[in-house]
Amino acid sequence: MSDKDLKLGSEIFCDALLEEGVDLMFGIPGGVILPLYDKLNKFGHHVRHILPRHEQGGGFAADGYARVTGRTGVAIGTSGPGATNLLTAIANSMLDSVPVVYITGQVTADMMGTDAFQETDIIGMTMPIVKHSELVTDAKDVARAVKEAFHIANSGRPGPVHIDFTKDAWVTKAEQTPYEEIKLDLPGYSPLPDPQATDEEIKKLEELLDDPNTKPMIIAGHGVEIAKAQKELLEFAEKHNIPVCNTLLGLSTFPQDHKLFAGMIGMHGDAVTNYAVHDANLVISVGSRFDDRIFGNLEAFCKDTKFVHVDIDVSEFHKMVKTDLPLAGDAKDILERANTLIGKEHKYPEWWKQIEEWKKEYGFLDFKVNPVNDDTFLSQPRIVKMISDATNGEAIVSADVGRHQMWTGRFYRFKHPNSHLSSGGLGSMGYGLPAAIGAALGVPGREVWVINGDGGIQMNIQEFATIKEHNLPIKIAIMEDSSLGMVRQWQNLLFQGNLSHSVLKNPDFVKIAEANGIPAFRAKTYEEAEEAIKKVREINGPALITFMVDPDEHVFPMVPPNTPLNEQALSNEDLLNDRKKQQPL
Amino acid sequence: MIEKSNNHYKATATVQNKVGVLARMTVMLRKFNVNIHSMSIETVDEKEEFFNLYFVLDTSKNPDEFTIVMKKLERLVPVVKVEYSECAPT
Ligand SMILES: Cc1ncc(C[n+]2csc(CCOP(=O)(O)OP(=O)(O)O)c2C)c(N)n1
Numbered sequence: 001m002s003d004k005d006l007k008l009g010s011e012i013f014c015d016a017l018l019e020e021g022v023d024l025m026f027g028i029p030g031g032v033i034l035p036l037y038d039k040l041n042k043f044g045h046h047v048r049h050i051l052p053r054h055e056q057g058g059g060f061a062a063d064g065y066a067r068v069t070g071r072t073g074v075a076i077g078t079s080g081p082g083a084t085n086l087l088t089a090i091a092n093s094m095l096d097s098v099p100v101v102y103i104t105g106q107v108t109a110d111m112m113g114t115d116a117f118q119e120t121d122i123i124g125m126t127m128p129i130v131k132h133s134e135l136v137t138d139a140k141d142v143a144r145a146v147k148e149a150f151h152i153a154n155s156g157r158p159g160p161v162h163i164d165f166t167k168d169a170w171v172t173k174a175e176q177t178p179y180e181e182i183k184l185d186l187p188g189y190s191p192l193p194d195p196q197a198t199d200e201e202i203k204k205l206e207e208l209l210d211d212p213n214t215k216p217m218i219i220a221g222h223g224v225e226i227a228k229a230q231k232e233l234l235e236f237a238e239k240h241n242i243p244v245c246n247t248l249l250g251l252s253t254f255p256q257d258h259k260l261f262a263g264m265i266g267m268h269g270d271a272v273t274n275y276a277v278h279d280a281n282l283v284i285s286v287g288s289r290f291d292d293r294i295f296g297n298l299e300a301f302c303k304d305t306k307f308v309h310v311d312i313d314v315s316e317f318h319k320m321v322k323t324d325l326p327l328a329g330d331a332k333d334i335l336e337r338a339n340t341l342i343g344k345e346h347k348y349p350e351w352w353k354q355i356e357e358w359k360k361e362y363g364f365l366d367f368k369v370n371p372v373n374d375d376t377f378l379s380q381p382r383i384v385k386m387i388s389d390a391t392n393g394e395a396i397v398s399a400d401v402g403r404h405q406m407w408t409g410r411f412y413r414f415k416h417p418n419s420h421l422s423s424g425g426l427g428s429m430g431y432g433l434p435a436a437i438g439a440a441l442g443v444p445g446r447e448v449w450v451i452n453g454d455g456g457i458q459m460n461i462q463e464f465a466t467i468k469e470h471n472l473p474i475k476i477a478i479m480e481d482s483s484l485g486m487v488r489q490w491q492n493l494l495f496q497g498n499l500s501h502s503v504l505k506n507p508d509f510v511k512i513a514e515a516n517g518i519p520a521f522r523a524k525t526y527e528e529a530e531e532a533i534k535k536v537r538e539i540n541g542p543a544l545i546t547f548m549v550d551p552d553e554h555v556f557p558m559v560p561p562n563t564p565l566n567e568q569a570l571s572n573e574d575l576l577n578d579r580k581k582q583q584p585l
Numbered sequence: 586m587i588e589k590s591n592n593h594y595k596a597t598a599t600v601q602n603k604v605g606v607l608a609r610m611t612v613m614l615r616k617f618n619v620n621i622h623s624m625s626i627e628t629v630d631e632k633e634e635f636f637n638l639y640f641v642l643d644t645s646k647n648p649d650e651f652t653i654v655m656k657k658l659e660r661l662v663p664v665v666k667v668e669y670s671e672c673a674p675t
Contacts, residue, residue: 123605127612132662135604152662187635188601188665315656318649 006173009139010039013170016146017074018046019179024065024441026050026058027076031118033105035170036076050441050470053462055082057434059089060460062100064435065442066093068396068418070228072154073100073438079107080118083164084125088428090160091129095425096249097226099158101149102126106166109137123164131159132189137166139174144182151184156191157313158226193314193328199341202334204325206342208282208306209240215351216242217280219265219294222249222424223287223311223331230254230417232335233286239339240346243355245273247288248405249424252414256365256393262355263365266294268406268555271362271570276355277301278566284308287331290320291425300564310334362570365413377550380404380479383529384411387449387477390533395447396421396439400432400456403485406555408451430459433476437463440472447537450476454506454546455484464516467542475536476518476544478509481551489554493575513544520544591643593622594651596669598638598658599629606663607638613661617654619644635665641672 007015013036017025025047029037040049052058055077062073073093077086083104093100107116123135132152136145142165149161209216224233230253237244237254243262244254254261263270265277274296277283283305288294295301302321309316309323310331317326327334358364384407387395393413398421399405405422414420421439423431436450457478467474479485487502513520521536523529523545536543557568558575569575600606614621622641629635644651648671659667 124608127605127609128616185601186662189662313660315653315660319653322649 003173005175007139007176008035008039008170009142009165009168009172009174010036010170012139012142012174012176013146013165014039014043015176016143016179018043020072020146020150022047022072022074024048024050025074025076026052026061026438027103028052028055028058028078028082030078030082030105032107032167033076033078033082033165033170035167036105036165048441050437050466052434052437052466054460055085056088056430057437057460057463057466059086059100059102060092060431060434061438061441063089063093063096063098064398064421064438066098066100066438067421067435068439069442070418071099071442072150073098074103075100076103077105078118079105079122080120083122084120087125087129088426088430090126090162092423092426092428092431093160094129094131096423097158097222098160099154100160101146101153102130102160102162104162104164106135106164108167112166123162126162129160130162133162133164135164135166136169138169139172142169142174143177143179144185147179147182148184148186152186152189192330193312196329197327197334199337201325201327202337203341205284205308205327205338206344208308208325209342209346210344214282214348215280215354216240216282216284216348217262217277218242218244219247219277219283219285219288220244220250220253221247221286221288224250224253225287225417227287227312227331229286229332229335232332232339234258235339236335239342241348241352242284242346243276243352245269245277247291247294247424248409248422250288251409252417252420255415256413264409265565267296267559268410268557269294269559270364270410271557271568272355272358272364274557274559274565274568275358275362278564279354280305282306282308284310286310286335287312289316292320295320295565296559296568297562297564300566377481377553378523378526378529378547379553380481380547380549381407381411382526383477383479383547383549384408384451386526386529386533387451388412390537391447391449395419395449396436396443397449397451398422398432398436398439400450400452401427401429401486402453402456403489403555404451404453404479412451429453429456432456433460434463436474437466437472440474441470448472448474450474452476452478453485454478454480454482454504454509457509461512464513464518468517471541473540474542476513476542478544478546479549480506480509480546481549482506483551485551486555488551489558492552493554493558493572494560509544509546518542518544520546522546522548524548591620591645592647592651593672593674594642594644594669595672596640596642596655596658596667598640598664599666600636600638601663601665602634602636603663609661609663610638610658613658614642614654617644617646617657619646619654643674
């Protein structure tokens with residue numbers, strides 16, 4: 001074969017992306033990855049490349065894109081700092097099971113290990129935070145590596161796959177095999193568990209549901225969204241009249257105006273939900289890994305409760321709770337089979353009576369306007385509700401991390417699946433804004449809001465420029481409380497009010513937005529807030545509102561760490577008067 | 586320092602013959618604070634596409650907890666199979 005029949009690794013890579021149907025990627029060029037970039041803009045008609053202003057922003061954007069579209073995101077960084085800047089985004093995708101292929105450049109193979117300029121052992125660094133990774137040093141391996149990466153990232157339990165390409169991989173040449181003929185060399189990888197739950201195992205669920213003393217509760221997690229099992233979940237819940245609560249990442253997988261919807265569970269979940277889950281004696285978890293933020297105190301959570309755990313990842317069974325009935329497989333398939341195999345319907349009137357009583361006593365999906373400084377500051381939950389009402393629950397909402405994140409989860413009434421973006425497992429500040437970029441580009445035409453704290457917005461504020469450059473119609477709501485709010489809350493309630501390094505002296509966010517060409521408003525009153533929300537929705541492009549909110553309005557309920565869910569604190573007094581709940585660990 | 590009172594387990598992992606496979610496994614064991622007491626290796630097939638890694642592991646984890654570690658290990662892409670059992674301290 002003559003040299004002209006061979007293709008450069010960089011060209012093979014671009015072709016492989018096209019074969020994978022990639023239409024969008026985020027990346028920043030640099031030294032060793034320039035041979036790839038030399039090709040990228042030439043095939044840019046097919047694939048849109050977005051230049052974020054920081055690789056972390058690019059990684060989070062790819063993650064946001066993947067969450068709203070269900071497709072695989074792509075983020076690129078050069079060797080050394082470009083690669084290390086991606087680390088937080090990679091960890092985020094890992095902990096929340098998001099399919100993203102992360103591409104990094106690497107120094108030439110013969111220079112590896114010499115501490116060459118911008119050499120870092122990025123494969124070594126990402127090893128614990130990826131689903132898989134590979135080093136590619138030659139053009140002949142490029143297409144196979146890409147094909148394997150996309151297959152692994154978005155099959156089974158999704159997750160990030162990282163490919164580190166040495167410069168040689170781009171500049172060497174190889175014969176190009178037709179993509180469909182490339183064989184995957186993955187004998188150790190099976191997306192689905194083996195064995196999967198049998199029909200007999202699924203039928204055992206019926207016995208548990210039949211028990212007249214059963215008080216069932218479904219916890220629907222992110223896995224429902226990943227498996228696209230919303231319809232099957234709804235059918236199952238309706239047939240057996242089981243309340244369905246969501247984890248933070250499960251939000252938007254069950255219609256929130258449905259009579260079976262039972263709120264959000266967890267540290268800052270709904271009071272009714274936490275009481276109900278604590279009291280339930282049959283918990284059916286679908287696609288949730290029992291994060292410690294949802295169960296409070298493990299012993300109390302498990303006491304007298306039977307657990308059914310539907311998960312595609314068998315290594316999650318028994319990890320946190322001892323499962324009575326593990327059902328291994330894809331949630332959609334398991335629920336579908338359960339819906340046909342279990343003929344009988346169920347009612348649980350006594351259990352529902354109890355839940356309705358809690359709803360009456362503690363309120364449900366509603367908030368108390370209870371700001372400490374009512375006349376000076378706005379209340380965050382009320383602002384979230386105003387945004388929810390104005391957008392009629394139709395928007396994609398990307399939250400950052402902190403108090404506003406919890407209020408967004410609780411008071412934005414999501415109407416559609418794949419609409420709620422949040423860094424759940426990693427809890428990484430700086431996520432909200434760039435993730436919204438991925439969402440806006442992934443589903444153009446959908447209204448996209450960012451709800452962010454004033455701390456977290458400053459962690460990726462450089463992405464204002466990216467948003468403006470592409471005139472993305474993202475509406476940015478900053479909850480400006482001049483503090484690292486969630487930290488302040490813990491310090492107020494668990495550390496005797498010692499506000500150690502949690503007070504922010506903020507820049508003028510309106511000016512920063514305007515300097516980036518983004519129209520911006522400041523709202524100090526509810527009238528101004530109402531007006532600003534209306535105005536930004538009318539703007540055809542990005543716009544920002546900074547809401548001057550109360551620094552001392554705390555998110556309640558609060559289940560202090562290691563506290564049983566039914567001992568959740570419902571107010572400042574509740575927590576401060578009970579020293580037992582004030583153990584910071 | 587290795588605790589004398591730790592539990593000991595034997596584990597056999599069949600893995601693809603690829604650069605870094607052992608590193609991936611030790612990263613996972615370290616994440617769960619499991620110590621490798623001893624280790625040996627043998628090829629499985631003539632083409633040397635697969636290896637068997639034999640570990641004796643010591644850890645404070647009880648058998649149920651250890652099962653989770655082994656399941657996580659088995660989920661690593663180049664790891665084909667993991668078998669394990671409790672064993673006496675060596
Ligand atoms: C990258 C990162 N650093 C630190 C933290 C710890 N942390 C959790 S919430 C929080 C405060 C967030 O403040 P802000 O962004 O203003 O949001 P608010 O809580 O006020 O809504 C901090 C510092 C984190 N989650 N992520």
